[in-house]
Amino acid sequence: MTVLEHTPIFPEFRRYFYMLLQLLMMDEWGAGTGVLVMASVAAATWYFLSRPKPEKPLVPLDRQSFLQPGTEMIRVSKFYKDSKEGKFVSCLSEDAKTLYETFRKGAKLSNNGKCLGWREGPGKPYQWLHYNETLLRARNFGCGLMAIGLQPGPNTFVGIYSQNCPEWILVEQGAYCFSMVIVPLYDTLGPDACSFIIAQAEIAVVICEDDGKCNMLLERAPRFLRRIIIIKDASPATRQRAKNRGIEILRFDEIEKLGASRSTAEVPPKPSDLCTICYTSGTTGNPKGVMLSHENVVAGVCSVMLQLGEHRPNGNDTMISFLPLAHMLERCCENGMYLVGGAVGFYSGDITRLADDLKTLKPTVTPAVPRLLNRIYDKVMAEVNSSFIKKMLFNMGLNSKHKELAKGIIRRDSFWDKTVFKKVQESMGGRLRLMVVGSAPLAGNVLTFARCALGCLIVEGYGQTECCAPITLTVQGDHVPEHVGPPVACCCVKLVDVPEMEYFANMNQGEVCVKGTNVFQGYFKNQDQTALTIDELGWHHTGDIGQWQPNGTLKIIDRKKHIFKLSQGEYIVPEKIENIYIRSQYVHQVFVHGESLKSCIIAIVVPDVDVVKSWALENGIEGTLSVLCNHPEVKKLIMDDMITWGKESGLKSFEQVKDIYLHPDPFSIQNGLLTPTFKTKRPQLKAYFKPQLEDMYAKLT
Ligand SMILES: *[C@@H]1O[C@H](CO)[C@@H](O)[C@H](O)[C@H]1NC(C)=O
Ligand SMILES: *[C@@H]1O[C@H](CO)[C@@H](O)[C@H](O)[C@H]1NC(C)=O
Ligand SMILES: *[C@@H]1O[C@H](CO)[C@@H](O)[C@H](O)[C@H]1NC(C)=O
Ligand SMILES: *[C@@H]1O[C@H](CO)[C@@H](O)[C@H](O)[C@H]1NC(C)=O
Numbered sequence: 025m026t027v028l029e030h031t032p033i034f035p036e037f038r039r040y041f042y043m044l045l046q047l048l049m050m051d052e053w054g055a056g057t058g059v060l061v062m063a064s065v066a067a068a069t070w071y072f073l074s075r076p077k078p079e080k081p082l083v084p085l086d087r088q089s090f091l092q093p094g095t096e097m098i099r100v101s102k103f104y105k106d107s108k109e110g111k112f113v114s115c116l117s118e119d120a121k122t123l124y125e126t127f128r129k130g131a132k133l134s135n136n137g138k139c140l141g142w143r144e145g146p147g148k149p150y151q152w153l154h155y156n157e158t159l160l161r162a163r164n165f166g167c168g169l170m171a172i173g174l175q176p177g178p179n180t181f182v183g184i185y186s187q188n189c190p191e192w193i194l195v196e197q198g199a200y201c202f203s204m205v206i207v208p209l210y211d212t213l214g215p216d217a218c219s220f221i222i223a224q225a226e227i228a229v230v231i232c233e234d235d236g237k238c239n240m241l242l243e244r245a246p247r248f249l250r251r252i253i254i255i256k257d258a259s260p261a262t263r264q265r266a267k268n269r270g271i272e273i274l275r276f277d278e279i280e281k282l283g284a285s286r287s288t289a290e291v292p293p294k295p296s297d298l299c300t301i302c303y304t305s306g307t308t309g310n311p312k313g314v315m316l317s318h319e320n321v322v323a324g325v326c327s328v329m330l331q332l333g334e335h336r337p338n339g340n341d342t343m344i345s346f347l348p349l350a351h352m353l354e355r356c357c358e359n360g361m362y363l364v365g366g367a368v369g370f371y372s373g374d375i376t377r378l379a380d381d382l383k384t385l386k387p388t389v390t391p392a393v394p395r396l397l398n399r400i401y402d403k404v405m406a407e408v409n410s411s412f413i414k415k416m417l418f419n420m421g422l423n424s425k426h427k428e429l430a431k432g433i434i435r436r437d438s439f440w441d442k443t444v445f446k447k448v449q450e451s452m453g454g455r456l457r458l459m460v461v462g463s464a465p466l467a468g469n470v471l472t473f474a475r476c477a478l479g480c481l482i483v484e485g486y487g488q489t490e491c492c493a494p495i496t497l498t499v500q501g502d503h504v505p506e507h508v509g510p511p512v513a514c515c516c517v518k519l520v521d522v523p524e525m526e527y528f529a530n531m532n533q534g535e536v537c538v539k540g541t542n543v544f545q546g547y548f549k550n551q552d553q554t555a556l557t558i559d560e561l562g563w564h565h566t567g568d569i570g571q572w573q574p575n576g577t578l579k580i581i582d583r584k585k586h587i588f589k590l591s592q593g594e595y596i597v598p599e600k601i602e603n604i605y606i607r608s609q610y611v612h613q614v615f616v617h618g619e620s621l622k623s624c625i626i627a628i629v630v631p632d633v634d635v636v637k638s639w640a641l642e643n644g645i646e647g648t649l650s651v652l653c654n655h656p657e658v659k660k661l662i663m664d665d666m667i668t669w670g671k672e673s674g675l676k677s678f679e680q681v682k683d684i685y686l687h688p689d690p691f692s693i694q695n696g697l698l699t700p701t702f703k704t705k706r707p708q709l710k711a712y713f714k715p716q717l718e719d720m721y722a723k724l725t
Pocket of ligand 1: 135156
């Protein structure tokens, strides 16, 4: 008896026993009970046979970062001993300080192993380009660019507009052979932004995936664009269209052949040279070009490698590439794989076929975004909900694996892995051992589910393009979700006061500020914006609000909002007020506006068509939405409801609107009033509704 009490499974047995008794009371569950009994016994037996060993965390989990002495409360990584002296990791070895060198190091380590993989179509196997051939073809492509007249050096910008594919990497490495800079273009930027980027960076050559993307470029091609190098071929009509605009279309393989026949001496980059300009679409105005040097990216990649310890990718790993290469998360992950000589297999280019690609490639490493994990979670939940027995087994499995996780055990060979979670694991190829999640907040229950069900190490990072991706990363062994871990070894992090939102650094809350080898060189040709984000002492102000937890990990709790002061000195956070008014059933969209010379705020409201129309019908008011928008009773109805919501939610009286203007047409991406991620573009809205806003203020005074 005493022996049993000290074995870890005894309490579980006791619990199952009671559960079974309860189930036996219900006859209809008889058969199911049998299954559950067998499952419990089998799980217990299995546990004893396999005896999993917990891992020892690399840092004490109750003190995950180091607090530097001083009043600024700066925190640094514990994975690099010199970080206490204010030093940051910029590389892991002297012979790999640029993305040109890291790739060659990986090529050597892998001994000409598999490098880039692709499939010809569904049902086909992966084909591989090995390291030596990749390097040769990249070099040929780079020589080809020289042959058509590009200048070597970090002042030459090469555009690339393509989904992930082997050619993307050939272009990247080809450009680095001659110290040129990669500028990715991507669909969600929209044609206007693409055209702005080509003009701002004076891009003469864009490597373009196919006919469709080529036409997108031709639509609004600025005069700087001289040549398009197309990976798949262009139609005769497209070629003619390009010709009419004085743009030459060349084929990718033509450039490679040209380069092979006209070899030029390479001009490798220095660590301080730019390697990429990564444009991000902001909520205001034109996209901003984040300038990143080779050192920035190598530092970001290496600090993550350092923190992953023995779990870091190695030459035996295969990664699936499906997140856009235009974003730094994917670029960093891939360059990490190339650094260690691992293999990267590209998805087919169609996200609906990703499952099939995963099953064929069987990756061991993958980057991921919360959206993907949420989808897996929802799918599993829907299936589990469909049957009582499935749900019971699932919950038993999840509980058991969660307990193991809390002890630091990560594995894929428990009883529950072989039964309940086998299907989820196989949907990811069945060999996954490392997943790096980033780019957006991830719900705690989904992360814990993924950790239990996939049985691989899942670390969650927090980052920004301006920091080349990673700022913080969770530590292996910490199974608690809903934080983003300690700072990585290439930077230090401090929080600064945001008094208007009542966040104070001495309360361990404030705007996240970052300094280190991963912090970008500034926004391209945009000193004003650069000065707004990087201060004189080199701190990059992220705009995110963080909170330090007692164990030295960071939690992102808010976003610094657009804020202004009214003439009587009160602070207004318009987004907070909008989020309250939007709860009114009559309100479809709302834009709250105020000015420092005025003492009150006003709003533009797009009413909810259906609700307002049905109200009008009941109240005998006729007309289209435009007519209703001008009807005083409709306006009173909506404004009264908004004010009621405001009162209920505790808005102070100066936080309530004093007048509204009803507008029938929604704010949209097309009319330029929303960003591609559906955030309101405040300066554009202000400009667009200038007459109405002025009119309202005129009537109020
Ligand atoms: C790959 O390239 C390296 C360096 O050029 C060379 O030493 C090696 O022999 C090559 N491997 C194969 C298999 O061709
Ligand atoms: C890679 O696999 C080989 C052969 O199985 C093995 O000898 C080697 O230790 C592995 N390398 C790493 C870093 O795991
Ligand atoms: C599954 O059932 C739970 C409650 O039993 C519910 O909260 C959840 O929304 C359901 N999920 C799905 C995907 O049906
Ligand atoms: C870190 O601190 C937070 C907040 O106190 C706590 O919820 C969490 O469990 C701690 N993490 C670990 C691994 O102990």
